Amino acid sequence: MDSIDLEVLKSAAGWVADGLRCELVTVVKTWGSSPRPIGALLAICGDGRVVGSVSGGCIEDDLIEQVRLHGISRTTPELVSYGISADEAHRFGLPCGGTIELAIEPLSPASGLQELLSRLERRQLVERRLHLRSGAVSMAHAAPGANQHIEADVLCTVHGPRWRLFIIGAGQLSRFVAQVASAMDYHVTVCDPREEYRGGWNVAGVDLVHVMPDDLVIEARLDGRSAVLALTHDPKLDDLALMEALKSDAFYVGAIGSRVNNARRRERLKLFDLDDADLARLHGPVGLYIGSKTPAEIAISILAEMTAVKNGVPAALQVNHASALEPPGADACARAE
Structure with missing residues (x-):
C-alpha cells in the first residue's frame, strides 16, 4: 500500500x-x-x-x-x-x-x-x-x-518515512497494523524470534527481523519519532522490549492485553527499575475505544491512538481502552491474553 x-x-x-x-x-x-x-x-x-x-x-x-x-x-x-x-x-x-x-x-x-x-x-x-x-x-x-x-x-x-514503528510479534494483528502504518509514512520493522510466525509473513515494504525484541529496541536508538507496539501476548518477548522502550525517547509505547493483564505487566515492569513516570507512558490496553472486534478494526484503533499522541491531542479528549466502559465482547483481541 x-x-x-x-x-x-x-x-x-x-x-x-x-x-x-x-x-x-x-x-x-x-x-x-x-x-x-x-x-x-x-x-x-x-x-x-x-x-x-x-x-x-x-x-x-x-x-x-x-x-x-x-x-x-x-x-x-x-x-x-x-x-x-x-x-x-x-x-x-x-x-x-x-x-x-x-x-x-x-x-x-x-x-x-x-x-x-x-x-x-x-x-x-x-x-x-x-x-x-x-x-x-x-x-x-x-x-x-x-x-x-x-x-x-x-x-x-x-x-520518505519520517517516523519509525517497531512491532513485536508477527501475528495477524501485526500484519494489519504494519500495512496501514506503512501507508502513513512509517518505516515499519516487525520483530519475532518465533520461526512459526515468521514463515507466513508477506507484507511488502516491511522489515522482518528475528532477533530478540529487547536487543532490537536497544539497537534502534529510539527517538521522539519512534513508536513501539508489543503484540505477542508473550511476556518473555514483550516485557523486556517494553522495559527498554519506556526508558527511551519514543513518543508512543503500547501493549496489547486486557486491563487485568496490563496491570500485571506493570507490576512485572516495576521489577526492572522503572518508576511511576516511566510506567505512566505505557498505553495498555492499547488503542482508542471504537467498539472494534476484528483484527483490522483493532489495528485502526491502535493507529488512531498513536496518531492522537503524535499530533499532541490532549489525553482528556481521548477515550482509550483503559478508561472505556466496554460492552461484553467488544475489542476482544485487545482485551484478552
Missing part, C-alpha cells in the same frame, strides 16, 4: 517516462485555515489527469482548467498563491482569510523522480532541493527531524 505522496511521485515519473508534459505541485505555505498541510503534493498531466491533492478540490479544478485552456507551458518553477482576498477564498473553497502558496514545477527526466523513487524504495529519508529560478534539482540524505523549507530561492522538500 503506497502513501499518497508516493502515489503522486510514481504517477508523475510514469508520465515523464512516457514523454508526457506534466507538473508537480507542492504546498509551500499556508496562512489561516487550509484544507491540506505544507508539503502536500499533486501531479497534473497535460491531458488534465491529476493525482494527489492540495486543497478540498476547488484549487485542483482551477489548475486543471488552466492546463486545458493553456496547456503546460512553464519552463521553470513558479510560486502561485490562492485565496488572498475574501472573494478568492470563497471561490476556491478556502475559509475566509485563508491563503495557500503553491510551487508549480514543470517535470522532465532532469527532475530526478526516478532517483528519488529508487531512494524511497530503499526506505531512505531524502531531501530534494529544487532551485526555483533554474529548475535544477539535487538530492541528499535528510536528517530525521528535517522539515520542508525555502532557503535562498531553493525549495527543500523531505520525502
Whole structure:
C-alpha cells in the first residue's frame, strides 16, 4: 500500500517516462485555515489527469482548467498563491482569510523522480532541493527531524518515512497494523524470534527481523519519532522490549492485553527499575475505544491512538481502552491474553 505522496511521485515519473508534459505541485505555505498541510503534493498531466491533492478540490479544478485552456507551458518553477482576498477564498473553497502558496514545477527526466523513487524504495529519508529560478534539482540524505523549507530561492522538500514503528510479534494483528502504518509514512520493522510466525509473513515494504525484541529496541536508538507496539501476548518477548522502550525517547509505547493483564505487566515492569513516570507512558490496553472486534478494526484503533499522541491531542479528549466502559465482547483481541 503506497502513501499518497508516493502515489503522486510514481504517477508523475510514469508520465515523464512516457514523454508526457506534466507538473508537480507542492504546498509551500499556508496562512489561516487550509484544507491540506505544507508539503502536500499533486501531479497534473497535460491531458488534465491529476493525482494527489492540495486543497478540498476547488484549487485542483482551477489548475486543471488552466492546463486545458493553456496547456503546460512553464519552463521553470513558479510560486502561485490562492485565496488572498475574501472573494478568492470563497471561490476556491478556502475559509475566509485563508491563503495557500503553491510551487508549480514543470517535470522532465532532469527532475530526478526516478532517483528519488529508487531512494524511497530503499526506505531512505531524502531531501530534494529544487532551485526555483533554474529548475535544477539535487538530492541528499535528510536528517530525521528535517522539515520542508525555502532557503535562498531553493525549495527543500523531505520525502520518505519520517517516523519509525517497531512491532513485536508477527501475528495477524501485526500484519494489519504494519500495512496501514506503512501507508502513513512509517518505516515499519516487525520483530519475532518465533520461526512459526515468521514463515507466513508477506507484507511488502516491511522489515522482518528475528532477533530478540529487547536487543532490537536497544539497537534502534529510539527517538521522539519512534513508536513501539508489543503484540505477542508473550511476556518473555514483550516485557523486556517494553522495559527498554519506556526508558527511551519514543513518543508512543503500547501493549496489547486486557486491563487485568496490563496491570500485571506493570507490576512485572516495576521489577526492572522503572518508576511511576516511566510506567505512566505505557498505553495498555492499547488503542482508542471504537467498539472494534476484528483484527483490522483493532489495528485502526491502535493507529488512531498513536496518531492522537503524535499530533499532541490532549489525553482528556481521548477515550482509550483503559478508561472505556466496554460492552461484553467488544475489542476482544485487545482485551484478552
